[in-house]
Amino acid sequence: MLRVNGEAVDAGLIEEAFTRIKAEAEILSEISCCERDEEFRQRAEEEVIDGILLAQEAEKRVPEPPADEVRSAFEATLRQWREHGASWDLLDAERESLRAETISQLRMEAFTEGLWRDLPEAGEPELRRWHAENAARFRQPPAAKVLHLVRFPESVDPWEDYSAMLDLRRQALAGEDFAELAKAHTQKRGGDIELGWIEHERVFNPFEVMLFSLEEGEVGPVFHYEQALHLVKAVEVRPAVVQPFEEVRDVVREEVERGRKVGVLRELAAKLRATAQIER
Known part of the structure; x- marks a missing residue:
């Protein structure tokens, strides 16, 4: 059983991350990557650990959201589950865990917004450099x-x-x-x-x-x-042609900004690991 600061980790989270990471690798290579399963599983475990550390930090730093905000978000969650076929009996049985998950998500959103608030805007040279370094992303076959x-x-x-x-x-x-x-x-x-x-x-x-x-x-x-x-x-x-920067400027900006945000989270997770108790 994996524990992070005493919190037991749901094995299903690691399995979901493993399945996604492996699928992404196989799409890129167009071949089965079974021989890399151990690598993918390790990456999945590390990803889940980082996510839990960040969620724990968000709970420490961000107070529980106001009741009306929780209620609105919780109702949206219930509607989403219903749209995906969940019965009222199932929702009633999972009500408390769904509400706790909703609160955790609201905290994380407020937490990350605070972390990203002061990120500088990406300039033209950085955007063009990213486009050149990731030309394959914009290659039309x-x-x-x-x-x-x-x-x-x-x-x-x-x-x-x-x-x-x-x-x-x-x-x-x-x-x-x-x-x-x-x-x-x-x-x-x-x-x-x-x-x-x-x-x-x-x-x-x-x-x-x-x-x-x-x-x-x-x-x-x-x-x-x-x-x-x-x-x-x-x-x-x-x-084959590579879409010019001018055609994909907005996409590049989104990717650069997303990369910066992910970088901030990874840097914080690495710091949290220094004092975390991770038991395997």
Whole structure:
């Protein structure tokens, strides 16, 4: 059992933080990160400890809010739970814990507002520097307008299906109209051959890896993906671009300000840890 200054930590909080941290890492890498579970769990535990230390400090520094403010916030909490399907019986059973959580949240809001009140406004040089250092955040992926021919292997000898697709590709490379070939030979339901504009969002997806290796107007190799043989042509290609600072200035400002606020909380949590009793 983990305790912070004598307060028992709900294991569910750590599990929720672990799930979120791992999911974020897997979205960025597009691969499962099971081998990093121990690292993610440690980060989750440290994050929860910091949150509890800050909540305890808020309780010390900020008096309980006025009754009318608590009542208004508590009623809003109940409405939110109801909107998410909670029954009145459940809300009645959890009434005291929800009210305590509401008071704690109001205290934390007042506490953080006080900590952030004197933060200086971010200047233009800092904003531009952050934009340059985080250019990947504002990268618009490359895109391609695609024609598509798909066939589903059905012969006893798979080579027959593959060689048939190779022959269609040779015809396209020899100058045959790819759109006409696709219309005549695709097995896609409805005969649709146009995929429209596709953005390269899944970096390691086999289909997109192949597609975005093509030059504009190029017909790709025959490849197998999701139980089918595919042949595509990149009719048009748009390269990746980074949104200029002027277009995302407001977003950058929000991110810089959020980073400053998080920095203040982390710095305070680190100081609180120096005198905290953390029992594992």
